[in-house]
Amino acid sequence: MIFHHIGSYLLLLRSVFKKPEKGKIYWKETMHAMNEIGIGSLGLILIISTFIGAVMTMQIAFQLVSDLIPNSIIGSINRDSNILELGPTISALVLMGSVGSSISSQIGSMRVTEQIDALEIMGINAPGYLILPKILAGITMVPVLVILAIFCAILGGLMGGALSGAVTPSDYIMGIQEGFNGFTVTVAIVKAFVFGFIITSISAYKGFTVRGGALEVGQASTKAVVIGCITILAADYLITALML
Template identity: 45%
Template sequence: MGKALAQLGKFTVMLRKSWSKPENMALYWRAFIDQCVDIGLRSFWIIIAVSFFLGMVVTMQTAYMLTVPAIPKSVIGMVARDSVILELGPTGIAAVMATVVGFRIASELGYMRMSEQIDAQEVMGINTYAYLVLPKILASVLVMPCLTVIGCFVGLLAGGFAGESMKLVAFSDYLFGLTDRFKPNTVSIAIVKSYVFAFIIPSVSAYVGYHVVGDSLAVGKAATRAVTYTCVAILMADYIVTSLML
């Protein structure tokens, strides 16, 4: 318990030191743009592919479970809509981002720590917490909600395509189910989740990578550990946000 509290304290200190005034705004801006490219553009097609197949699977499984003839086919669209928007979209995309982006961030900072690049920057008077961690958090908070919205849209569209092509539900019935008794609050919950996950992924991964101790082999172990911690934190945050907003 004491070790966990100590780690939480170090994590809080890292976040506090990260939110400081930049020494060179132009340098920080370039770092922010680079992170937007790394986190957003380089993950775009992965998110599209995952969302596409996720939407198709949700539609097929929903159609498989609805075996009562009295239930209208439009219910498939309703179930797929709420499943993708509320849970599978934001949480599934966050899990993928934790694997792809979180591993990269932890590895990058871990190798910088091993090669003493972080120490060299600190000697030059650079606040390494702010320069190395803050742009990653800000870029993730900006980009990830956009990826979540796009992913949910692609998933729902793919679900309609799968239902039509496999003769499970007509696209018109599926589309009616998407709009029938739609609650805008579900979109708000998905957006809030995406912002929370967007903060968790770079901050936890950066913390683990920044505090790597050992040789180069420890970097790989730390990156794997960062993905594990991030996924656990995402699931915990998912439960908290859902219980508060539903």
């Protein structure tokens, strides 16, 4: 059963990346998908990232109680943790739950109402028309959201440390600047790019292959979120093992 789904997923992707009939229509759909994925998820990502950064600062300060360790190390740990792991992975899991379920429900509803069958009868490449714009929007907007999430997490750590008294702003900023390795940002962007593809493609696959009615569409959306989250965590491990 697993190999059946993997094969169906790969065959669907092959149909998705066929040469489009009219690039102008695809461009319009891509812009619409970028607005839904990027602008529609911006507020949620910023709020979650800010609070994660603030909580991380207080937890790090609680654990580092030794007088031999400078307080500036709190900023360094928070920076690297958010760039390498919390920013990309938490953002991807949140987007899988919101954007992924939405994509699966939209395409699944079109499938059960036979709108996709109508597109195929008219000779339109339905997988390319419905899924390709969402994949392009995902691999474009998810890295942007991850960069904003990292920035907000570091800023939230600064505010959380200052408000709680865990670390002074000057020590925190000093820690952010010390020992910064730019390669960590590259790893975060690679993760975000892969996560964007996983979020959109798996959700679209589950919606495109659904059969039945409204109940099955809801079940497909749930399965898409579960499978997508597991795939994101597995990809996170593989990218970390290969790049670090």
